Amino acid sequence: MIRDDHMETVSPFDEAGIEATIREAAExxxxxxxxxxxxxxxxxxxxxxxxxxxxERLTGVTLLEPSELVVSAKAGxxxxxxxxxxxxxxxxxxxxxxxxxxxxxxxAEPTVGGLVATNASGPRRVIAGAARDALIGVRLTTGRxxxxxxxxxxxxxxxxxxxxxxxxxxxxxxxxxxxxTFKTLPIAETEATLVLEGLDxxxxxAALCAxxxxxFEVSGAAHLPALNGAPSRTCLRLENxxxxxxxxxxxxxxxLKGFGTASRLDAEASRTLWREIGAAASLLGAxxxxxxxxxxxxxxxxGVVARLGPLAEAHIYDWSGGLIWVATSAxxxxxxxxxxxxxxxxxxxxxxxxxxxxxxxxVDVFEPEAPALARLTAGLRASFDPAGVLNxxxxxxx
Amino acid sequence: MSGIALLxxxxxxxxxxxxxxxxxRAIVPGEGVIVSEDERRAFESDALTAYRRVPMxxxxxxxxxxxxxxxxxxxxxxVPVIPRGAGTSLAGGALPQEDAVVLGVAKMxxxxxxxxxxxxxxxxxxxxxxxxSAAIAHEGFFYAPDPSSQLACTIAxxxxxxxxxxxxxxxxxxTNNLLGVTFVTLKGEIVEIGGDALDAPGLDMxxxxxxxxxxxxxxxxxTLRILPLAEGARxxxxxxxxxxxxxxxxxxxxxxxxxxxxxxxxxxxxxxICEDFAKAGYPRDVGAMLIVEVEGxxxxxxxxxxxxxxxxxxxxATYARQAKTxxxxxxxxxxxxxxxxxxxxxxxxxxxxGTIPTGKLPEVLTRIGEICEAQGLKxxxxxxxxxxxxxxxxxxxxxxxxxLAKAERAGEDILLACVEAxxxxxxxxxxxxxxxxxxxxxxxxxELMQQMRxxxxxxxxxxLNPAKVFPLENRIAKAAA
Numbered sequence: 001m002i003r004d005d006h007m008e009t010v011s012p013f014d015e016a017g018i019e020a021t022i023r024e025a026a027e028x029x030x031x032x033x034x035x036x037x038x039x040x041x042x043x044x045x046x047x048x049x050x051x052x053x054x055x056e057r058l059t060g061v062t063l064l065e066p067s068e069l070v071v072s073a074k075a076g077x078x079x080x081x082x083x084x085x086x087x088x089x090x091x092x093x094x095x096x097x098x099x100x101x102x103x104x105x106x107x108a109e110p111t112v113g114g115l116v117a118t119n120a121s122g123p124r125r126v127i128a129g130a131a132r133d134a135l136i137g138v139r140l141t142t143g144r145x146x147x148x149x150x151x152x153x154x155x156x157x158x159x160x161x162x163x164x165x166x167x168x169x170x171x172x173x174x175x176x177x178x179x180x181t182f183k184t185l186p187i188a189e190t191e192a193t194l195v196l197e198g199l200d201x202x203x204x205x206a207a208l209c210a211x212x213x214x215x216f217e218v219s220g221a222a223h224l225p226a227l228n229g230a231p232s233r234t235c236l237r238l239e240n241x242x243x244x245x246x247x248x249x250x251x252x253x254x255x256l257k258g259f260g261t262a263s264r265l266d267a268e269a270s271r272t273l274w275r276e277i278g279a280a281a282s283l284l285g286a287x288x289x290x291x292x293x294x295x296x297x298x299x300x301x302x303g304v305v306a307r308l309g310p311l312a313e314a315h316i317y318d319w320s321g322g323l324i325w326v327a328t329s330a331x332x333x334x335x336x337x338x339x340x341x342x343x344x345x346x347x348x349x350x351x352x353x354x355x356x357x358x359x360x361x362x363v364d365v366f367e368p369e370a371p372a373l374a375r376l377t378a379g380l381r382a383s384f385d386p387a388g389v390l391n392x393x394x395x396x397x398x
Numbered sequence: 399m400s401g402i403a404l405l406x407x408x409x410x411x412x413x414x415x416x417x418x419x420x421x422x423r424a425i426v427p428g429e430g431v432i433v434s435e436d437e438r439r440a441f442e443s444d445a446l447t448a449y450r451r452v453p454m455x456x457x458x459x460x461x462x463x464x465x466x467x468x469x470x471x472x473x474x475x476x477v478p479v480i481p482r483g484a485g486t487s488l489a490g491g492a493l494p495q496e497d498a499v500v501l502g503v504a505k506m507x508x509x510x511x512x513x514x515x516x517x518x519x520x521x522x523x524x525x526x527x528x529x530x531s532a533a534i535a536h537e538g539f540f541y542a543p544d545p546s547s548q549l550a551c552t553i554a555x556x557x558x559x560x561x562x563x564x565x566x567x568x569x570x571x572x573t574n575n576l577l578g579v580t581f582v583t584l585k586g587e588i589v590e591i592g593g594d595a596l597d598a599p600g601l602d603m604x605x606x607x608x609x610x611x612x613x614x615x616x617x618x619x620x621t622l623r624i625l626p627l628a629e630g631a632r633x634x635x636x637x638x639x640x641x642x643x644x645x646x647x648x649x650x651x652x653x654x655x656x657x658x659x660x661x662x663x664x665x666x667x668x669x670x671i672c673e674d675f676a677k678a679g680y681p682r683d684v685g686a687m688l689i690v691e692v693e694g695x696x697x698x699x700x701x702x703x704x705x706x707x708x709x710x711x712x713x714x715a716t717y718a719r720q721a722k723t724x725x726x727x728x729x730x731x732x733x734x735x736x737x738x739x740x741x742x743x744x745x746x747x748x749x750x751x752g753t754i755p756t757g758k759l760p761e762v763l764t765r766i767g768e769i770c771e772a773q774g775l776k777x778x779x780x781x782x783x784x785x786x787x788x789x790x791x792x793x794x795x796x797x798x799x800x801x802l803a804k805a806e807r808a809g810e811d812i813l814l815a816c817v818e819a820x821x822x823x824x825x826x827x828x829x830x831x832x833x834x835x836x837x838x839x840x841x842x843x844x845e846l847m848q849q850m851r852x853x854x855x856x857x858x859x860x861x862l863n864p865a866k867v868f869p870l871e872n873r874i875a876k877a878a879a
Contacts, residue, residue, distance in 0.1 A: 065755065065757060066652075066653050067649035067650070067652050067653040067756065067757060068649075068652070068755050068756050068757055068786070069652055069657075070755075090655055119597075119602075121597075125596060126596070129570060129574055130596075130597060132602060132605060133570060133573075133574045142848065144848075146844045146848070147844075148842075148844060148845045148848050149841075149845060150845075152820070152821070152822055153755060153820055154753040154754065154755060154785070154786050154787075154820075154821050154822055154825070155567075155753070155784075155785035155786065155787075156562050156566065156571065156753050156782070156785045156786070156787045156825035156826055157753055157822045157824075157825060158559060158560045158562075158571075158609050158824050158825065158826060158827070158828050158829075159822040159823045159824050159829060159833075159837075159840055160829065160837065160840070160841060160845075160846075160849050160867070161606065161609065161610055161849050161852055161853075162560065162573065162605055162606060162608065162609045162610075163606070163848070163849070163852075164605075165573065165602045165604075165605025165606065165608075166601060166602050166603075166605055166606040168602060168605070169601070169602055170601055170602070173601075174601075185657060186654075186655030186656070186657065187655075189655070206515075209515040209516065209517075210515075212517060212626075213514060213515070213517065213538075213539075213626050214626055215538075215626045215627060215628045215629045215694075241701070243697075243698075243701060244694065244698050244701075247695060247697065247698065251695075295595040295596065295597050295599075296595050297513070297516040297518070297593075297594040297595055298515070298516050299513075299515045299516055319596055322516075322595055322596050323596070347593050347594065347595075348593075348595055349595070349598070349599040351599070366599055366600060367599035367600070369599070369600055370589065370590070372583065372587040372588075372589045373589050373591065373600070373603065376583075376589070376603065376855065376856070377600060377601055377603070379855035380601065380606075380852060380855050381601075383848070383851040383852055383854070383855055384848070384851075395600070395601075
């Protein structure tokens with residue numbers, strides 16, 4: 001990393017300032033690292049850049065229309081502010097944002113820009129979709145120092161290519177998202193979670209899949225293996241009107257009888273549990289451990305973990321078993337050379353979410369792409385950022 | 399023939415027709431290459447029937463490998479390729495050109511794998527949209543996006559246009575229900591994008607390809623997310639004295655924290671035409687009508703409909719009819735789902751597809767009325783009210799060129815009004831040729847240039863569906879292939 005005294009942080013107040021910064025950097029060939037509040041700054045490969053371009057001064061909720069289920073905010077607005085504004089009118093984002101602070105041990109309030117750049121999606125992903133699914137419009141200042149819009153403020157829009165989705169999760173390598181518009185939904189009247197205890201991974205994930213196959217709209221499905229003498233917990237969340245949750249909890253418990261007798265957590269306990277599952281970190285042991293995020297079809301998850309053997313020092317399953325958080329030793333390559341082939345054989349992919357800078361600089365943080373796909377990625381990236389100055393090396397080694 | 403300019407055929411390609419046909423026959427045997435003029439004529443248009451062009455040749459491969467070889471061949475020969483699903487595009491997305499190869503996926507229509515535990519199906523993309531749900535209905539599952547043409551339209555076309563439907567208020571459109579594709583590039587590379595996990599690594603290539611209108615490559619297989627069927631579903635029909643009252647009711651329902659699976663709106667003319675045709679029992683003495691559908695157990699449905707009913711009453715509903723049986727539910731939907739067919743019986747029409755912020759509904763409806771009146775044409779309004787996706791049907795006479803020109807003019811003005819109201823040119827049909835020349839109303843030159851650069855990464859010589867999406871003027875320079 002370039003030392004701090006050589007780094008300049010630029011925090012423009014508006015899009016014109018973002019454009020000017022990028023224009024100058026592109027002309028000079030000076031690399032830029034893009035940053036929101038920095039709550040997820042341990043995500044991706046370390047970037048060497050002379051300029052940090054911060055969006056933290058682009059703030060404010062710019063549109064809130066509850067009867068149209070839509071909210072817009074500038075990139076530097078905190079997710080907490082957006083959620084608070086929405087809560088005032090009984091709504092929330094249509095997806096569940098994932099908060100990475102516990103994982104990275106950071107304290108800054110996550111911003112809308114960082115949320116979009118990382119497509120950070122929590123447990124409700126299984127039913128409500130990811131950030132990319134709720135995102136209906138963006139303003140993006142590209143590496144050409146041009147600000148383009150894609151999508152808009154309406155729910156259904158196929159006018160032109162879907163650069164909204166393409167920008168979401170692009171880790172700042174195409175441009176700087178300056179404003180985002182999301183679909184919202186009413187906050188559920190209440191929630192409850194059914195918990196089955198003592199299942200092994202295979203049965204736990206089978207129970208989750210069985211629950212997801214019912215019509216009761218399970219909105220969280222996680223399996224937490226036995227830890228420190230406490231039994232494993234297989235957790236299924238229901239969110240809806242009070243009477244529906246009561247009815248559905250009974251029906252769901254009956255459908256899952258073959259897996260054991262489910263206990264029921266009320267709304268308060270349920271909320272606490274899912275915050276913990278979403279944050280993942282505290283369930284994975286010591287903060288020195290490296291953390292992998294493995295994405296795979298749910299039923300193949302337990303097989304992946306079994307093959308990892310002792311390499312997996314701790315693990316939990318979210319997304320019905322399709323998202324596995326795996327803690328490994330941060331030594332060497334953090335297990336990459338063993339883990340990647342096993343995940344690939346299960347037709348999944350893995351991201352090294354947390355590891356020391358040196359490890360993330362040396363191994364592929366994101367799943368390496370097949371050559372034909374890598375060529376398309378490189379071409380597309382160059383079409384947005386021909387000078388190659390934005391978050392260079394964040395996703396893939398140069 | 400009418401207003402929208404098409405690309406002039408390239409005589410140097412037409413001159414090589416025999417060699418091109420021979421080259422395709424070497425890749426796809428027998429009936430898979432269609433050469434005779436009679437048979438080619440079946441492919442001359444899609445559902446935008448005012449525009450027709452008989453293609454040079456049609457090829458219907460049976461495997462992904464054949465698709466790859468065909469694309470590589472066309473790329474080498476510099477021949478335009480028009481990908482085609484079932485040809486149900488209302489926007490001219492599958493309209494051929496005389497110097498092009500139409501590449502259809504009709505012969506690749508198998509459901510390859512059903513995985514209920516992981517809630518996915520793997521299909522060849524020539525399968526129809528309804529064919530996917532039909533393959534899993536007996537297991538209690540369905541595929542959510544439900545375009546009106548779902549009996550005929552293919553998953554290939556759905557992916558190309560990012561198709562929606564009446565029920566996407568709750569379940570999303572194609573892009574929200576697509577997990578992976580086998581994507582064939584123009585060079586003939588076969589690329590797997592995504593898979594059967596809930597997300598894919600790298601940049602969101604899947605999201606970019608979905609809705610790219612056949613301009614990036616050809617998708618031959620897809621992994622789709624499927625969902626468990628609800629315990630039950632029940633529509634309720636409300637009549638309102640005015641469009642304004644119906645619009646205010648929609649906003650109030652959503653604002654009250656209720657998200658039905660579908661909210662469909664029909665105006666007076668649409669009601670009359672559908673009722674004449676379908677005898678669905680729609681009220682004729684109202685100014686506008688809503689069909690609201692909710693899902694769940696019987697008790698859950700009762701509770702939700704009671705809440706919705708109270709809101710409708712407070713907004714002046716003068717008529718309410720809840721389906722008490724499956725047959726009554728089917729009757730309520732029958733009128734709406736047969737709307738396009740019913741309309742076609744009384745008049746030729748063009749079906750527009752703008753989206754607006756739902757709060758702007760009353761003023762946009764007024765504007766639509768004025769626009770059509772100025773052209774001396776009638777308009778029937780049908781739309782997905784929950785998400786603001788309008789389908790004004792502008793009635794005209796296809797045999798009268800003046801009438802068609804007026805209808806197209808009215809259609810354009812309607813879409814421009816949608817954009818002015820903060821909405822967009824197309825909610826679910828796509829740009830195709832129909833809205834191509836209006837793209838400059840929605841996007842700046844800079845924005846269009848960036849989109850065209852993206853196309854050029856996939857297709858530097860602009861051979862894939864080249865006449866579509868972008869105005870013919872001010873296009874990005876083609877790179878040598």
